[in-house]
Amino acid sequence: MKSLILIIIGGALINNVVLNQFLGICSFLGVSRQMKASASLGVAVIFVLTIASAVASLLYDFVLQPLGLDFMKTIVFILVIAALVQIVEMFLKKTSPAIYQALGIFLPLITTNCAVLGVALTNVQNGYNFIESVLSGFGTALGYTLAIVLLASIRTRICEEDLPEPLRGAPIVLISAALMSIAFMGFSGLSF
Amino acid sequence: MNKYVERLYNGLIKENPTLVLMLGMCPTLAVSTQAMNGIGMGLSTTAVLILSNLVISLLRKSIPDEVRLPSYIVIVASLVTVTELLMEAYVPSVYEALGIYIPLIVVNCIILGRAEAYANKNTPLLSVMDGLGMGLGFTVALTLAGLVREVLGSGTAFGFRVLPESIEPIGIFIQPPGAFLVIALFIVIMNAIGIKTRQKKLVEGCDGCCSKCSSACEKSGEGSAK
Numbered sequence: 001m002k003s004l005i006l007i008i009i010g011g012a013l014i015n016n017v018v019l020n021q022f023l024g025i026c027s028f029l030g031v032s033r034q035m036k037a038s039a040s041l042g043v044a045v046i047f048v049l050t051i052a053s054a055v056a057s058l059l060y061d062f063v064l065q066p067l068g069l070d071f072m073k074t075i076v077f078i079l080v081i082a083a084l085v086q087i088v089e090m091f092l093k094k095t096s097p098a099i100y101q102a103l104g105i106f107l108p109l110i111t112t113n114c115a116v117l118g119v120a121l122t123n124v125q126n127g128y129n130f131i132e133s134v135l136s137g138f139g140t141a142l143g144y145t146l147a148i149v150l151l152a153s154i155r156t157r158i159c160e161e162d163l164p165e166p167l168r169g170a171p172i173v174l175i176s177a178a179l180m181s182i183a184f185m186g187f188s189g190l191s192f
Numbered sequence: 193m194n195k196y197v198e199r200l201y202n203g204l205i206k207e208n209p210t211l212v213l214m215l216g217m218c219p220t221l222a223v224s225t226q227a228m229n230g231i232g233m234g235l236s237t238t239a240v241l242i243l244s245n246l247v248i249s250l251l252r253k254s255i256p257d258e259v260r261l262p263s264y265i266v267i268v269a270s271l272v273t274v275t276e277l278l279m280e281a282y283v284p285s286v287y288e289a290l291g292i293y294i295p296l297i298v299v300n301c302i303i304l305g306r307a308e309a310y311a312n313k314n315t316p317l318l319s320v321m322d323g324l325g326m327g328l329g330f331t332v333a334l335t336l337a338g339l340v341r342e343v344l345g346s347g348t349a350f351g352f353r354v355l356p357e358s359i360e361p362i363g364i365f366i367q368p369p370g371a372f373l374v375i376a377l378f379i380v381i382m383n384a385i386g387i388k389t390r391q392k393k394l395v396e397g398c399d400g401c402c403s404k405c406s407s408a409c410e411k412s413g414e415g416s417a418k
Contacts, residue, residue: 020368022222026301029217071277074295075269082265114218114299121295166383170214171376178372185367 004135007128011139014190017115018147019181024115028148029173031106038152041106042145046138048088048110049119052081053137056120057130077120085111115144150180196321203325209302210333211378216302219293220334221371227350230338231331232286236279236294238327240271241303245311245323247271252312264307265298272297302326333378340374341365 015021018028024045031041056077064073089107092100100107110116119140123133154176163172209215216237223233247267248255255263276294279287287294297303306326311319342348345365347355355361364370 022218022368022371023296025217025221071273074273074276074298075266078265078269078298079262082262112299112301112304114296117299118292118296121292125292166380168383171380171383174372174376174379178369178376181369181372182364185369 004132007132007135008139008142009190011136012143012146013184013187016143016147016184016187017119017140018144019177019184021118023118024113024144027106027109027113028144028151028177029170032148032151032155032173035149035152035156037106038148039145040102040104041109042141042148044103044106044110045113045115045144046141048081048085048107049116049141049144050134050138051088052084052116053119053123053133054130055080055084057123057128057133060124061130073121073124074117078117081116081120082111115140147180147184151177154180196318199318199321200325200328203322203327203329204332205329207326208329208333209305209326210330211382213305214379215305216300216330217375218296219300220330220337221368221375223290223293224334224337224341224371224374225345225366226289226342227335227338229286229289230334230336232283233290233293234327234331234334236275236290237297237300237302237330238324240268240275240297241306241327241330242320242323243271244268244303245306245319246316248307248311249314249316249319255312260312261304261308264304268303268307269298302330337371337374337378340377341370345370 011017017023018025027041032038059076059080060073064070064076069076085108089100092103092107119137123136126136128136151173155173158172158176167175203209207213210217210220219233219237223229244264244267248264251263251267272295275297276287279290279294306322310322314322339349342350343354344362345367347353347357347359347361365374
């Protein structure tokens with residue numbers, strides 16, 4: 001039980017997927033301009049990443065591993081993720097149009113979010129079983145959501161500041177991310 | 193200028209994928225802890241980019257438009273798997289150092305971006321040159337970032353000591369925050385000396401990472417260039 005909780009905390013705080021492992025940077029920098037969009041993307045990522053980890057883990061344990069097709073995992077995982085995002089999109093459209101509307105363009109974008117493929121591959125590398133993979137996916141997505149919501153709130157403040165011209169736009173966002181990353185380094189004290 | 197040489201110039205300087213277009217930020221930030229890692233990552237991405245541009249350009253008339261993105265992803269993923277296996281066999285030290293970021297070349301936006309924006313409309317030879325130019329531009333930017341971080345963070349360059357022992361290296365530069373700081377610094381310098389980066393578009397939320405908006409970006413990019 002303790003190790004399962006550690007997997008979630010490790011994914012969310014200690015090895016934060018964005019600030020520590022640099023996965024999903026594109027959407028982290030691109031979408032974090034607005035609070036609402038960031039929160040929606042965060043929810044979508046939690047949703048997709050948890051399901052993708054579960055499916056990838058099952059596929060690896062019951063298809064790829066027994067057939068000795070270990071080397072095919074990158075190709076299989078990326079296709080599964082792409083298909084999964086499509087299915088989730090169609091499912092949400094039918095069952096809960098409200099959530100589908102709220103997520104909008106962010107749902108299809110998740111296919112190219114390298115955090116999803118990254119987590120699926122890391123789970124396999126670490127030899128996680130099904131439950132551990134799901135929790136690791138959930139924890140990582142939680143960390144992603146935390147980071148992007150925090151950055152979005154910082155950026156709404158930055159908008160109102162009078163910055164020197166060359167710093168405007170991407171540089172100040174990257175510097176904010178650097179400061180957040182330093183703060184998150186403090187969590188490494190939690191690993192025991 | 194010769195149109196083949198022009199592709200090289202375009203990739204290396206005019207539209208440098210990392211510093212000007214700001215694509216492929218994940219590997220740039222992650223593996224730039226040492227200059228050597230930058231070269232390893234840059235060259236493996238270049239190899240994949242050249243081959244994927246070649247294959248996609250050759251198949252551009254036979255891939256139906258509706259399923260082109262899945263087809264590209266399969267082509268790129270196969271090439272990346274081949275590269276990964278070759279690296280594991282012949283350069284195990286580089287393979288160890290780059291780790292998870294080698295299979296993640298599949299989702300590097302530069303590769304899908306070039307397929308969508310260039311290789312599916314141009315001849316194989318031009319596409320290969322485009323891949324070479326973009327790949328080298330990426331390699332140069334990665335190596336540069338790696339060099340700055342390595343010198344500041346551990347006092348060495350390509351593994352050789354350049355700063356005297358008496359100067360304490362600034363450890364934060366080889367830690368994750370250093371990556372954000374160094375790239376931010378690069379962009380500030382480029383802004384200050386007046387090289388236009390694509391940062392405005394990044395702020396708009398469409399950073400070309402998604403295959404769905406990369407074509408829209410191309411169009412708006414052409415529009416704003418005029």
